[in-house]
Amino acid sequence: MLSDDELCCGPSLYIDGKWTNALGGGTRDIVNPADGTVIATVDEADRADAVAAVAAARAAFDTGGWPATPVSERVGLLLRIADSLAAERDRLARIETLDTGKTLRESYIDVDDVIAVFRYYAHLAATGADRLVDIGDPAIVSRVVREPVGVCALIAPWNYPLLQMSWKIAPALAAGCTMVAKPSEVTPLSTIALVRLIDRAGVPPGVVNLIQSSGARVGSALTDTPDVDLISFTGGAATGEIIAGKAARHITRVALELGGKNPHIVFPDADFDSAVDAVLTGAFLHSGQVCSAGTRLIVHESIADEFVAALAGRARAIRVGPGLDPASETGPLVSEAHRAKVEAYVALGIAGGARLVTGGARPDDPALRDGSFYLPTIFDHCHRLMRIVQEETFGPILTVERFTTDDEALMLGNDTAYGLAAGVRTADLARGERFTRALRHGTVWLNDFGYYTPAAEWGGFGRSGIGRELGPSGLAEYQETKHIWHNTAPAVGGWFTDN
Numbered sequence: 001m002l003s004d005d006e007l008c009c010g011p012s013l014y015i016d017g018k019w020t021n022a023l024g025g026g027t028r029d030i031v032n033p034a035d036g037t038v039i040a041t042v043d044e045a046d047r048a049d050a051v052a053a054v055a056a057a058r059a060a061f062d063t064g065g066w067p068a069t070p071v072s073e074r075v076g077l078l079l080r081i082a083d084s085l086a087a088e089r090d091r092l093a094r095i096e097t098l099d100t101g102k103t104l105r106e107s108y109i110d111v112d113d114v115i116a117v118f119r120y121y122a123h124l125a126a127t128g129a130d131r132l133v134d135i136g137d138p139a140i141v142s143r144v145v146r147e148p149v150g151v152c153a154l155i156a157p158w159n160y161p162l163l164q165m166s167w168k169i170a171p172a173l174a175a176g177c178t179m180v181a182k183p184s185e186v187t188p189l190s191t192i193a194l195v196r197l198i199d200r201a202g203v204p205p206g207v208v209n210l211i212q213s214s215g216a217r218v219g220s221a222l223t224d225t226p227d228v229d230l231i232s233f234t235g236g237a238a239t240g241e242i243i244a245g246k247a248a249r250h251i252t253r254v255a256l257e258l259g260g261k262n263p264h265i266v267f268p269d270a271d272f273d274s275a276v277d278a279v280l281t282g283a284f285l286h287s288g289q290v291c292s293a294g295t296r297l298i299v300h301e302s303i304a305d306e307f308v309a310a311l312a313g314r315a316r317a318i319r320v321g322p323g324l325d326p327a328s329e330t331g332p333l334v335s336e337a338h339r340a341k342v343e344a345y346v347a348l349g350i351a352g353g354a355r356l357v358t359g360g361a362r363p364d365d366p367a368l369r370d371g372s373f374y375l376p377t378i379f380d381h382c383h384r385l386m387r388i389v390q391e392e393t394f395g396p397i398l399t400v401e402r403f404t405t406d407d408e409a410l411m412l413g414n415d416t417a418y419g420l421a422a423g424v425r426t427a428d429l430a431r432g433e434r435f436t437r438a439l440r441h442g443t444v445w446l447n448d449f450g451y452y453t454p455a456a457e458w459g460g461f462g463r464s465g466i467g468r469e470l471g472p473s474g475l476a477e478y479q480e481t482k483h484i485w486h487n488t489a490p491a492v493g494g495w496f497t498d499n
């Protein structure tokens, strides 16, 4: 159980500047996936709480003055939040590990990214400028300005709870929007901790609101209402479809960061050891519960046997264990229910004729019995039409396909309904550059895998979503563009005669 000090317990819904319990009195136990114990109990919002949160955000936007706050105030708030995140780095990392199961090392990377994101958007807010358009008439001042889009519903998944929500909250605050944040019901703790820091940093009432609950319970109050101007959603493609449909009813703007099935292409001229290492890390970090996980290896036939053997050796050596144990290299799956989904995909792979090279089972260490652990799993000799190759398994499952020509590698690399991220490994830089342009994915890594930075856009082609987070585009998601045409010397136009 997390201590009160660590979690700052008490009411965990934050509506109109006040911490409150759910109107219906509902609560939810939050479970540590490493051992099945309850680590906290949080309030569980009903639709009425969500409606109240949207109303608070609406009032703060329409009459509360937040959109017109001087940029310097918004910048100051963002920097204070970044500073308090830095001061609370250890506590936040521990909460994230206990709630998601990821290793503490990964949680620290997440928290550091979040701090950098708040600082980045403070910088961007401070440097944003209007654009003057030269009309060719000195009497006309034509300028294009950016204004906040309005009330935003921010909906985040369970795999990177603090990070994904921060990629939304930081630019939304920078733009002058107000918002209702809804983390995943499975992993709300780090978002509660973040909003407590935002509250203490002096955010005005109603600007940031927080509700925890299941999407089924409160989703439509956030997505099917004219009171919300933008829905920024990160999660699965199936949920994204539902949300886009709801948003269409009111012509509400949507930003969708959805799943991925990300190819990692390895040519025979690539440095062998670093390629094995990168494929291993890309597939099995956070037990594969990463939207950009490189779970589809596409390797040249001439090195495939040797490559898969080396990979399997490394995969068997991965130390699976609780995230708080410094010896663990990867943690559990987020829940028993999620492990059951991963196991169903493994069964599909076996039934479909893929060759199970390693894994395909729970660890037999009795110390891990109560957690939802699963071993790194590799399927060789996969076919592009297999479901384990095409669908996002969101677990530690790597599929292997072999190619012989560049054209075939490219065809397989683009052979997905998604388009979030891809990797290419080759010593031939001309070929590498060609692939970085020809692969239809939002991020392409050449001789690297998995890295991102606050200043560069993140998002996907195809079913991986609509829009971009991070970078200048990540701020633009939260802005409307307005053209202001100012005639400084009005005169009769003379189009129609006046007699």
Ligand code: NDP
Binding pocket: 155, 156, 157, 158, 159, 160, 164, 182, 183, 184, 185, 186, 213, 214, 215, 216, 218, 219, 220, 223, 234, 235, 236, 237, 238, 239, 240, 242, 243, 257, 258, 259, 260, 290, 291, 292, 392, 394, 420, 459, 460, 464, 465
């Ligand atoms: P889900 O789509 O199941 O849920 C995402 C969020 O949406 C949760 O907060 C969920 O609430 C909420 N939700 C569910 N149904 C509705 C609804 N009808 N209306 C409104 N909100 C709803 O995804 P997961 O949480 O399982 O996350 C995993 C997915 O997220 C993967 O597909 C992964 O690829 C993707 N992802 C994409 C990223 C990217 O950058 N492109 C980054 C990280 C993850 P609740 O769960 O509480 O019911």
